[in-house]
Amino acid sequence: MTLVKLSMRANFKKILRTGFWGLLVIGALVPIWIFAQNANDSQKAKGFCALISNLASKYDQRVANRETKLEEKRSEIENRIAERWTQRDAKLTEKRAKWDTNRDEHFAKLEEKAVTDEQKQALLVFKQAVTAAIAARRAAINEAIDDFRRGVEQAKIDRKSAADALRNTFRNSIRAAFEKAKTDCDVGVDPATIRTNFRAEVKTAKEKFESDRQELEKLQTSMETLINTRKEAIKKAIEDFKTVMETARTEFKAAFPQAETED
Amino acid sequence: MTTKSAVIVFVIIAVVIFVVFAFFPKTSPPTPPVTEITPPLATGKVDDLVSATFSEISDEELLIKEEENDTLLIGLDTQEISDFGQTINESEF
Numbered sequence: 001m002t003l004v005k006l007s008m009r010a011n012f013k014k015i016l017r018t019g020f021w022g023l024l025v026i027g028a029l030v031p032i033w034i035f036a037q038n039a040n041d042s043q044k045a046k047g048f049c050a051l052i053s054n055l056a057s058k059y060d061q062r063v064a065n066r067e068t069k070l071e072e073k074r075s076e077i078e079n080r081i082a083e084r085w086t087q088r089d090a091k092l093t094e095k096r097a098k099w100d101t102n103r104d105e106h107f108a109k110l111e112e113k114a115v116t117d118e119q120k121q122a123l124l125v126f127k128q129a130v131t132a133a134i135a136a137r138r139a140a141i142n143e144a145i146d147d148f149r150r151g152v153e154q155a156k157i158d159r160k161s162a163a164d165a166l167r168n169t170f171r172n173s174i175r176a177a178f179e180k181a182k183t184d185c186d187v188g189v190d191p192a193t194i195r196t197n198f199r200a201e202v203k204t205a206k207e208k209f210e211s212d213r214q215e216l217e218k219l220q221t222s223m224e225t226l227i228n229t230r231k232e233a234i235k236k237a238i239e240d241f242k243t244v245m246e247t248a249r250t251e252f253k254a255a256f257p258q259a260e261t262e263d
Numbered sequence: 264m265t266t267k268s269a270v271i272v273f274v275i276i277a278v279v280i281f282v283v284f285a286f287f288p289k290t291s292p293p294t295p296p297v298t299e300i301t302p303p304l305a306t307g308k309v310d311d312l313v314s315a316t317f318s319e320i321s322d323e324e325l326l327i328k329e330e331e332n333d334t335l336l337i338g339l340d341t342q343e344i345s346d347f348g349q350t351i352n353e354s355e356f
Contacts, residue, residue: 048356055356062350070343077339084333091326095299099319102302106315109307126309134316141323148330156337163340167347174351195356202353209348217341223334234327238320249313259309 048195049185056178063171074160081156085149096138103130113258122255129248133241140237144230151226159219166212173205298325 107127114120177198184194253260300322303315 059351063347066343066346066350069346070340073340073343077336081333081336084329088326088330092323095319095322095326099302099315099322102305102315103312105305106307106312109305110309110312113307130312130316134319137320141327145327145330152333152337155334159337159340163344167344170347199353199356202351202356206348206351206353213345213348216344217338223337227331227334230330234324241320242317245313245316249309252309256309259307 048181048198049191052178052182052185056175056182059174059178070163077156081152103134110259114256119256119258122252123259126248126252126256129244129251133244133248136244137237137241140240141234144233144237147233148226148230151229152223155219155222155226158222159216162216162219166209166216169212170205170209173208174202177201177205300325 107123110123111120114123180201181194181198184197185191300318302318303311305311
């Protein structure tokens with residue numbers, strides 16, 4: 001028991017000794033590190049004026065690269081949307097032709113049943129009502145699609161304008177910061193002060209850019225309005241169509257009861 | 264390999280197979296979304312004709328609904344716009 005206690009005490013002393021030396025080393029290294037940092041900062045400040053023109057052109061080059069990438073992405077978006085619309089239009093035409101053929105077959109079957117002049121007349125009236133109702137519904141749906149697409153186009157234009165405005169503001173702020181730094185360097189202001197001011201201006205410009213960019217993303221919410229407006233327009237077109245169809249059906253059945261039964 | 268080792272290996276393989284089949288969800292091939300409605304055959308009944316015109320609406324809607332996804336494409340340049348904020352970093356200077 002005594003042996004264990006002695007051993008524990010020895011270990012504790014050893015840990016204390018190691019900790020003490022460790023702290024001593026860290027204590028000595030921290031000021032060296034801070035000094036090195038300051039020396040590095042001071043070195044950077046001295047070189048800042050010499051490098052300012054070079055830094056400004058490097059910045060312009062980076063901006064030019066980003067602009068190219070943004071334009072490429074915009075073209076890609078443009079092409080994808082145009083491609084989708086073209087494909088969908090073709091598909092819609094195809095579908096409508098398919099249903100037109102089918103309807104012709106339905107009418108042909110009904111025509112086989114219409115024997116009397118009254119029946120033939122009732123069928124003609126019914127056919128005209130159905131054809132007109134379908135044409136009206138399709139026209140209303142086409143209009144809803146066109147309105148929606150115009151809205152999408154407008155949203156795209158609005159986003160482009162807003163994005164261009166925010167990046168121009170940002171680029172102009174940075175360029176102004178470079179210009180001010182160059183002028184200050186020319187008139188002999190302390191390089192450390194010029195550098196500090198420049199960094200502060202860049203930081204402020206970046207913060208403004210980020211907050212404006214977040215506002216830009218909120219424009220996406222206007223898309224929901226577009227979607228809902230289109231949904232409502234289509235819903236109304238369908239309801240109107242169904243009402244007309246029900247009336248036509250009722251009138252046709254009254255005039256041609258045989259049309260209710262299969263051959 | 265001794266008989267004992269062979270038995271152990273066999274048991275391990277059997278357990279692994281059992282666990283895989285018993286506990287992992289069985290995957291079935293994804294069912295493609297319905298994009299097309301086939302028109303019904305003509306019967307000579309007015310109700311079937313009217314019903315066909317209503318099916319046409321559903322068929323069109325399947326296609327028209329896809330258009331909503333186009334709005335998502337507009338925001339695809341978010342990253343490229345955001346990257347302008349990274350063209351300069353004050354800590355570089």
